[in-house]
Amino acid sequence: xxxxxxxxxxxxxxxxxxxxxxxxxxxxxxxxxxxxxxxxxxxxxxxxxxxxxxxxxxxxxxxxxxxxxxxxxxxxxxxxxxxxxxxxxxxxxxxxxxxxxxxxxxxxxxxxxxxxxxxxxxxxxxxxxxxxxxxxxxxxxxxxxxxxxxxxxxxxxxxxxxxxxxxxxxxxxxxxxxxxxxxxxxxxxxxxxxxxxxxxxxxxxxxxxxxxxxxxxxxxxxxxxxxxxxxxxxxxxxxxxxxxxxxxxxxxxxxxxxxxxxxxxxxxxxxxxxxxxxxxxxxxxxxxxxxxxxxxxxxxxxxxxxxxxxxxxxxxxxxxxxxxxxxxxxxxxxxxxxxxxxxxxxxxxxxxxxxxxxxxxxxxxxxxxxxxxxxxxxxxxxxxxxxxxxxxxxxxxxxxx
Ligand SMILES: *Cc1c(COP(=O)(O)O)cnc(C)c1O
Numbered sequence: 125x126x127x128x129x130x131x132x133x134x135x136x137x138x139x140x141x142x143x144x145x146x147x148x149x150x151x152x153x154x155x156x157x158x159x160x161x162x163x164x165x166x167x168x169x170x171x172x173x174x175x176x177x178x179x180x181x182x183x184x185x186x187x188x189x190x191x192x193x194x195x196x197x198x199x200x201x202x203x204x205x206x207x208x209x210x211x212x213x214x215x216x217x218x219x220x221x222x223x224x225x226x227x228x229x230x231x232x233x234x235x236x237x238x239x240x241x242x243x244x245x246x247x248x249x250x251x252x253x254x255x256x257x258x259x260x261x262x263x264x265x266x267x268x269x270x271x272x273x274x275x276x277x278x279x280x281x282x283x284x285x286x287x288x289x290x291x292x293x294x295x296x297x298x299x300x301x302x303x304x305x306x307x308x309x310x311x312x313x314x315x316x317x318x319x320x321x322x323x324x325x326x327x328x329x330x331x332x333x334x335x336x337x338x339x340x341x342x343x344x345x346x347x348x349x350x351x352x353x354x355x356x357x358x359x360x361x362x363x364x365x366x367x368x369x370x371x372x373x374x375x376x377x378x379x380x381x382x383x384x385x386x387x388x389x390x391x392x393x394x395x396x397x398x399x400x401x402x403x404x405x406x407x408x409x410x411x412x413x414x415x416x417x418x419x420x421x422x423x424x425x426x427x428x429x430x431x432x433x434x435x436x437x438x439x440x441x442x443x444x445x446x447x448x449x450x451x452x453x454x455x456x457x458x459x460x461x462x463x464x465x466x467x468x469x470x471x472x473x474x475x476x477x478x479x480x481x482x483x484x485x486x487x488x489x490x491x492x493x494x495x496x497x498x499x500x501x502x503x504x505x506x507x508x509x510x511x512x513x514x515x516x517x518x519x520x521x522x523x524x525x
Pocket of ligand 1: 214215216217240283287312314315333334335336337346347348
């Protein structure tokens, strides 16, 4: 076993976020060094043989693992409250690893119809080709999940809150449905991060991350991870990653590990700003509806507060009065927000989902998902909330009501 940092066993999450990892190198650096090396040297041939046979734990080759990746994995597992974690090249790489590690042809998946678009395409189009069938069900209707169970169901996949509608599903209820069916529950925790929500506490078996979002938090790299029991990681995921190669790069792992150190302070501050902006938007005459789990008007507000540590998260959406023209007007009038398609960054990002992130859906699919032409998504960053309100007011105040 590669030694950990020798921390007290009862260290709390804020401590683990900045301290969990590997011991320092012989040079005694305080901040983690970068290990940009593709392979590792062994003292002799016999040791190399043992290490290649997995009889002795050591770093061998960076497609398998690397100190920077291990540091990131241990830190993220500590925050999610799981015994294992495996880094991947991106969030989609993590979902690819999830499906390759757990499923075979003939297996059945139940997935929320409101998950990230690329997740739907990966399951439906790509894994459909290999004989894995997926049923898509309502995000919030537990009975629909239960009714979709078949003898071949192996995996339930949920994402909460969803993007951009911020619909919240009951993780504990879905874990019960999965376990009664002999299946596993995987939860995509991108929108909250472990700073707000730890799905394992509610019974989720696998937690999916895009490190690209809040974990990096400063919009620099693509990264991903699966958190689960050490057994699942070692037996189901690591063997696939070693031969399939959706490996997290050491540099990107280093960025994410450093990002995890400030995750809680960032996400709490961004979430609080998002709630302030959401309340302000709700009373603006040019705004028809605001979607944020922290608002009492949100349909799953009480559940979200229980599940997300009393915070709604840093992503909100709203419908302006009018259509695409009015929404574009609000986006184009901003001088602080970035017009882009991401969230989780310390810089606020404004997006028109219907023409970008959800632009490939048909109008009927978008209608079903509730994503109209008048909708705007805001990934709230660390700017002053008053400046963000003024930035949105520039366009909103011009909409005739
Ligand atoms: C961004 C995102 C992903 C994909 O992550 P990448 O790092 O872009 O591959 C998956 N799920 C959710 C909820 C996301 O927001």
